Amino acid sequence: MTNVVQLDSTNQTVEMTEAEELICQNGKEAWQRLKQTRDWGDWMLLGEALQVGRTWALAASKSNQPNGSRFNKEMGRWLDQCGFDDLDKSERSHLLKTMNNRDAIEKWRATLTTSALLKLNHPRRVFEKWQASTQPPKPKKASKAVTQSERIAELEGEVTGLREQVKERDEEAVDRDWKTNSGDPVEVIEALAALAYKGPQVESDKLDLVNLRFLIGWLRTLEARAKKGQPKAKKTVTAKPKAALAKRKAEAKRTGERAAAP
Numbered sequence: 277m278t279n280v281v282q283l284d285s286t287n288q289t290v291e292m293t294e295a296e297e298l299i300c301q302n303g304k305e306a307w308q309r310l311k312q313t314r315d316w317g318d319w320m321l322l323g324e325a326l327q328v329g330r331t332w333a334l335a336a337s338k339s340n341q342p343n344g345s346r347f348n349k350e351m352g353r354w355l356d357q358c359g360f361d362d363l364d365k366s367e368r369s370h371l372l373k374t375m376n377n378r379d380a381i382e383k384w385r386a387t388l389t390t391s392a393l394l395k396l397n398h399p400r401r402v403f404e405k406w407q408a409s410t411q412p413p414k415p416k417k418a419s420k421a422v423t424q425s426e427r428i429a430e431l432e433g434e435v436t437g438l439r440e441q442v443k444e445r446d447e448e449a450v451d452r453d454w455k456t457n458s459g460d461p462v463e464v465i466e467a468l469a470a471l472a473y474k475g476p477q478v479e480s481d482k483l484d485l486v487n488l489r490f491l492i493g494w495l496r497t498l499e500a501r502a503k504k505g506q507p508k509a510k511k512t513v514t515a516k517p518k519a520a521l522a523k524r525k526a527e528a529k530r531t532g533e534r535a536a537a538p
Contacts, residue, residue, distance in 0.1 A: 292328070302321045303322045303325020303328075306318035307325075316402075319398075320375075329351065329358065330372065332350075336354075373399075373403050377406070384406050
């Protein structure tokens with residue numbers, strides 16, 4: 277059996293069953309109690325009444341969605357006539373969202389402690405807490421100290437890499453300078469060997485200051501590469517200086533024998 281309820285003088289009527297009327301009446305009484313004390317059961321009774329009102333407003337406004345000017349007008353009429361006109365719009369919105377997810381929210385509430393339930397008895401807070409519980413946990417942010425430490429280590433690694441690049445370029449520059457300015461370092465070493473055995477009378481264009489300076493740098497480069505275990509320079513002292521040294525010794529021996537002859 278249904279009752280026809282005329283809401284105002286516009287002759288707009290709505291049909292509600294006795295069960296729906298009872299839900300609205302229970303919701304109205306619950307709303308009066310909620311003004312004095314907050315109880316989750318009363319919020320649910322009020323929410324059920326609002327669901328009835330939303331269904332009526334959709335039919336009265338001939339709307340498919342609970343929004344728009346026509347729906348809002350009819351919903352406002354229902355709230356006024358049924359005693360919910362002083363219900364805050366934000367509370368009404370959160371309560372209807374809660375009713376839309378009631379089953380899931382009630383299951384979630386069943387996992388909470390009594391202390392938590394006593395604190396969470398307003399639809400806005402309950403809905404927000406439940407919604408947050410459905411989201412995947414956010415990754416923890418690294419502490420500022422850890423971030424700075426990692427950045428420092430990263431910068432130190434970059435500095436070390438740059439130093440190695442500079443060192444390699446310096447070594448390449450030494451080899452390049454020999455080829456460009458000094459020719460073959462072996463020839464300079466041979467000239468030094470001749471100077472050691474023949475004395476100051478040796479004249480050579482290889483024994484100028486520039487060649488000697490490059491020779492020292494070249495030898496230091498070889499030493500550094502040997503310490504690092506890297507391959508030696510492509511151009512190294514070969515058997516040529518040994519042959520030259522043997523030649524110089526033989527020449528010196530002959531010179532000594534001639535000087536000793538009567």
